[in-house]
Amino acid sequence: MTKQTTLASNCFNQIRHLIISGQLKPGEKLKGEYLKELLGVGMSPIREALARLANTYLVELKDKTGFRVSSLSLEEVRDGLMAHAKIECLLLKDAINFGTTEWEAQIMASLYSLSKVESNDTLVQYEYWAQLNSEFHNKLLATANSPALWKIRNECEEFKDWLTNLANIGNLNRQIKPSHAEHAALAKLCINRKTDQATELLYRHLTKGIEQITKTLSNNKIIS
Template identity: 30%
Template structure:
């Protein structure tokens, strides 16, 4: 029999994954009973998971009214992207300065995995594959890991995860074609060449371009959409 702690952790992991994938619409009310049935756990495990997710900013706790999915907004995305650029830049600079042969090998492996993972689960619907989403996460994580700063890496992970919500939400609506292989390859090559200035500039361009794509996909219109109108989940 599973312990209460493991049940809570399981509910947290599953619910967090579904929130990041936008399987719940921004602003949607999260009903305890529905979540208990969905994840086959008790109400205490769900409440603890929701409280933890609220502390991380993925859920909003409303006194006497329960929990809702955290909203998305244009201004929040712009702020998030600018802060993320700063933190990713610091991580990348530190990694280039401190990363050894093990870090270099991991960057090469992560780039190889990313470039050889099929991008689309459904290209017509603009839905990225889960495998690509994971490879993409690992690539950015490995690039930063060489900086050897637990606090910077913690902040980077938090910002990355919040950025992913916007990517999943807006992906099906985007019509912009990008050469993501080239973007990722150039960042990795500059990092491996110990060219901090170029690597950071390319990373900033990459992140700001992603934000622009999301903003150009009519995020402002969908901010006003009914809460029941759920977008198709995507990643990448």
């Protein structure tokens, strides 16, 4: 790998992070000089990184105005979040089918960690809870054996994280009072190999917050 390729890859990852974290907003023009100064590199790796990002859902290339962070519509947001839920359910079916006793133990260990912040009816910092929540959902899917589905899931998960970050701009230190009941029920259904019930519950669990996210993004004029 050449130095130029390495620089371009680093720029790709850094710009991608700036977008997903919400530091660069949907529709915002990606100015080469600004990125050059921000990232401390020359224009060549910046251009290469932007060209690569334009092949993802994060960046769009306009003929007259150049590269911009992709705009988001209400329909795209809903469709992306629904797709994420459906892919998670497909992977969960696979995970239950290939589940082992070690998989069961890891689910219960992760559930126990979650219970420490979800069962006390007290406020917890969102970022801390979100990390534990993500770990739990990853454990549920850990034995799924479809690389193609995993690839799609990771893209959908990244899209969901982008939307969540955009919805929480200016409120990153917020506290929440999460419920433990659905996570406990999910774990029990998976371990007991109740595939249909587990996937139905997971789908409801993942889609129930879609309207709130779309409402927040609309109110903040992030989507149209």
